[in-house]
Amino acid sequence: MKHKSRSEKAGYLFILPWFLGLLLFTIGPMIFSLILSFSKWDIITGIGSIEFVGLDNFVNIFKDELFYTSLKVTFIFALVSVPLYQIISLLVAMMLNMRTKGMNFFRLIFFMPSVIPAVAVSMMWIMILNPEYGILNKALSLVGIEGPAWLQDPKYALSALIVMGIWGIGNTIIIYLSGLQGVPEELYEAAQLDGAGIVRRFFSVTIPMISPTIFFNLIMGIIGGFQYFTQAFVMTNGGPLNSTLFYNLFLYNKAFKTYEMGYASALSWILFAIILIFTLIVIRTSSAWVYYNGDDDKD
Amino acid sequence: MKKWAILLVVTMMATLVLSACSSGSSETKNESQSGTADQEKVQLKFTVWGDVASAGPEVKLTEEFNKSHPNIEVKFEPVPGDGYGTKLTTSLAAGQAPDVFLIGEGDYYKYVDKGVVEPLDSYLEADKSFDTSMFQKDLLDMGHINGKTYYLPKDFNPLSLWYNKKLFDAAGMEYPNENWTWDDLNAAAKKLTLKDDKGKIKQFGFNATKWEYPIFTYLWSNGTSISNEDGTKAEGFMNSDKTIAAMEKYVAMSKGADKVSPTPQDAETLGGDGSMFMTDKLAMMVTGRWVKYDLDRSKVDYGTSLIPKGADGERGGIIAAAGWAINANSKHKQEAYELVKWLSGKEAQVLRSEKGLVLPATVNELEEVKKTEVKDKPIIDMMAFAKKPVTMVSSNGSLFVEEFNKAMEKILLDQSSVKDALNEAAKNVDSKITK
Numbered sequence: 123m124k125h126k127s128r129s130e131k132a133g134y135l136f137i138l139p140w141f142l143g144l145l146l147f148t149i150g151p152m153i154f155s156l157i158l159s160f161s162k163w164d165i166i167t168g169i170g171s172i173e174f175v176g177l178d179n180f181v182n183i184f185k186d187e188l189f190y191t192s193l194k195v196t197f198i199f200a201l202v203s204v205p206l207y208q209i210i211s212l213l214v215a216m217m218l219n220m221r222t223k224g225m226n227f228f229r230l231i232f233f234m235p236s237v238i239p240a241v242a243v244s245m246m247w248i249m250i251l252n253p254e255y256g257i258l259n260k261a262l263s264l265v266g267i268e269g270p271a272w273l274q275d276p277k278y279a280l281s282a283l284i285v286m287g288i289w290g291i292g293n294t295i296i297i298y299l300s301g302l303q304g305v306p307e308e309l310y311e312a313a314q315l316d317g318a319g320i321v322r323r324f325f326s327v328t329i330p331m332i333s334p335t336i337f338f339n340l341i342m343g344i345i346g347g348f349q350y351f352t353q354a355f356v357m358t359n360g361g362p363l364n365s366t367l368f369y370n371l372f373l374y375n376k377a378f379k380t381y382e383m384g385y386a387s388a389l390s391w392i393l394f395a396i397i398l399i400f401t402l403i404v405i406r407t408s409s410a411w412v413y414y415n416g417d418d419d420k421d
Numbered sequence: 422m423k424k425w426a427i428l429l430v431v432t433m434m435a436t437l438v439l440s441a442c443s444s445g446s447s448e449t450k451n452e453s454q455s456g457t458a459d460q461e462k463v464q465l466k467f468t469v470w471g472d473v474a475s476a477g478p479e480v481k482l483t484e485e486f487n488k489s490h491p492n493i494e495v496k497f498e499p500v501p502g503d504g505y506g507t508k509l510t511t512s513l514a515a516g517q518a519p520d521v522f523l524i525g526e527g528d529y530y531k532y533v534d535k536g537v538v539e540p541l542d543s544y545l546e547a548d549k550s551f552d553t554s555m556f557q558k559d560l561l562d563m564g565h566i567n568g569k570t571y572y573l574p575k576d577f578n579p580l581s582l583w584y585n586k587k588l589f590d591a592a593g594m595e596y597p598n599e600n601w602t603w604d605d606l607n608a609a610a611k612k613l614t615l616k617d618d619k620g621k622i623k624q625f626g627f628n629a630t631k632w633e634y635p636i637f638t639y640l641w642s643n644g645t646s647i648s649n650e651d652g653t654k655a656e657g658f659m660n661s662d663k664t665i666a667a668m669e670k671y672v673a674m675s676k677g678a679d680k681v682s683p684t685p686q687d688a689e690t691l692g693g694d695g696s697m698f699m700t701d702k703l704a705m706m707v708t709g710r711w712v713k714y715d716l717d718r719s720k721v722d723y724g725t726s727l728i729p730k731g732a733d734g735e736r737g738g739i740i741a742a743a744g745w746a747i748n749a750n751s752k753h754k755q756e757a758y759e760l761v762k763w764l765s766g767k768e769a770q771v772l773r774s775e776k777g778l779v780l781p782a783t784v785n786e787l788e789e790v791k792k793t794e795v796k797d798k799p800i801i802d803m804m805a806f807a808k809k810p811v812t813m814v815s816s817n818g819s820l821f822v823e824e825f826n827k828a829m830e831k832i833l834l835d836q837s838s839v840k841d842a843l844n845e846a847a848k849n850v851d852s853k854i855t856k
Contacts, residue, residue: 164535165510165511165513165514166510166513166514166532166535166537167513167514167535167536167537168513168514168515168516168750169514169516252690253690254687254690254691255690271686271690274686274689274690275686276834276836361830362686362830362834363830363831363834363836378507378510381510
């Protein structure tokens with residue numbers, strides 16, 4: 123009895139540093155922001171000036187035109203970018219999965235952009251997308267197209283950010299690649315013997331076998347898509363005409379430009395709920411399309 | 422049940438620890454002070470935006486202050502990059518803000534409104550040795566809010582007209598002078614706007630910026646403004662017939678076939694008005710004196726003149742400035758006052774303006790500059806025409822500016838006519854004004 127409690131204690135001691143970190147830097151701030159979301163606080167005047175206002179913040183948010191604008195921008199971005207990035211990542215991963223000489227070099231090239239900090243990437247893309255001197259419009263002009271002012275035109279700014287995002291899908295590619303490498307070769311051989319062509323093999327062998335990987339990447343993609351911030355903050359700051367006012371950017375402006383901390387906290391909890399709903403939808407439907415190897419008793 | 426109870430207790434403890442962290446900070450600071458060898462020494466901190474390298478005078482002033490005040494230990498902590506406002510705000514919230522900090526004129530009202538800036542009147546009254554009449558009256562007035570003095574001047578930058586001599590010479594034109602009206606400027610800008618063989622503009626005559634300060638001076642010279650005197654009403658000002666007519670003319674400078682100015686987007690993609698000016702792609706601009714630092718280090722041959730007057734002879738100017746403020750929650754306000762006095766005083770003014778980097782805020786020293794510096798004379802003369810932008814007369818100011826900027830963006834991107842956009846903006850401002 124005594125012995126058991128001692129080892130128990132040791133166990134708790136081992137997790138203590140992590141647990142304290144979680145409490146101090148995650149749970150604590152979360153509770154604080156939950157309290158704030160029902161309060162009015164302009165941060166400058168200090169903690170004493172927090173004023174409880176009930177549901178006012180939420181009521182005002184649902185009356186705020188910019189809230190809907192930012193929701194629209196974020197949903198369009200997520201709706202387009204999540205499937206787009208998944209498909210492109212998978213295609214690239216399949217190419218990188220081929221056994222050719224020097225493949226490691228290509229893998230490196232595709233992964234490298236995701237190691238560069240987002241701010242540096244954004245600064246570089248500002249230059250690439252510059253309508254006057256940018257390399258993109260220079261290239262377009264060679265084939266006779268006059269490129270638009272990508273980031274300064276409300277019609278193109280969001281698309282420019284979506285396309286730019288393709289550059290940073292290295293992480294997703296790597297995860298797909300490891301998924302692809304886990305598909306046993308004999309399955310392909312068996313399918314080939316049965317007369318399955320390359321397309322059939324892709325849809326009937328590859329996709330089901332890597333469905334857990336797709337599942338994981340999809341959830342991470344959705345979360346990342348809804349939380350998009352840095353690039354828009356650095357490159358467009360929500361403009362022109364709020365065409366790239368992402369939800370998180372709107373939230374940031376409320377918190378640190380107009381100092382409406384309560385309002386911003388309420389916004390963050392709404393975003394939390396939105397992401398939770400979408401993640402739950404994916405998880406709920408997953409039993410229908412995600413196949414786990416060796417999970418045969420269910421069928 | 423038990424698990425929940427434990428979790429609850431632990432989280433409550435965590436929140437307690439958290440709140441202790443933020444509110445107890447000042448006490449812990451005090452403890453560490455009393456722990457030092459010298460019991461009497463008061464510790465002060467002050468901050469400005471920018472990096473240490475560009476704040477040479479402040480570093481030197483800190484050293485000298487520490488030498489002449491053995492009972493005070495001052496630490497200078499500048500904030501580099503553009504995070505100054507955020508950093509100051511969060512540190513104020515946490516009760517860890519510096520005792521003395523620098524504020525830009527556009528935020529003077531905001532910080533006073535939040536009650537985080539200490540009024541200086543009682544300290545000034547008690548201190549007969551320090552005479553504030555040595556400062557430029559305009560600058561002192563700027564720091565005067567609701568009948569109290571909150572800020573003492575560090576430095577200031579009046580707006581004026583800057584022109585590229587080379588481009589004027591090439592066109593065989595006379596330089597701008599103090600009799601110019603905005604119509605003269607427009608006519609000159611037309612002649613100075615040149616196109617290449619493909620019909621693309623390679624040289625702009627003027628930069629009709631979307632930045633509100635030059636626009637304010639333009640509107641004032643046209644006898645109108647975006648707000649009433651005390652910044653409480655937009656209807657009938659932001660959308661008055663005069664304002665609409667003036668803004669239509671202003672916007673026409675950067676739009677259409679006859680444009681003489683880059684659009685804000687053009688200017689942004691071409692590197693901003695300063696670099697366009699320095700590379701001989703822009704002939705004229707209205708901006709603050711801070712641009713002089715870069716211009717003097719480039720090859721551009723430039724001159725300055727008064728901002729043009731309106732058809733009725735009215736003229737408007739703005740002085741951008743930065744002022745020292747004492748944190749209302751400082752533990753050592755008297756010492757902080759000594760520091761503010763030192764940082765804005767005569768020695769500091771002389772030291773900062775030595776190499777012509779900034780203009781001295783004191784009357785006598787400024788007169789000296791005016792006598793010797795040809796390029797600075799029109800800039801200093803512009804002070805006589807200075808008015809306060811709406812952000813400096815009311816805590817509603819930022820509302821006016823925000824809505825006006827939004828309207829400008831809509832107009833410049835062809836989303837709305839000048840009239841509709843300004844009507845909407847005026848309505849929005851008035852609906853949001855609370856005081």
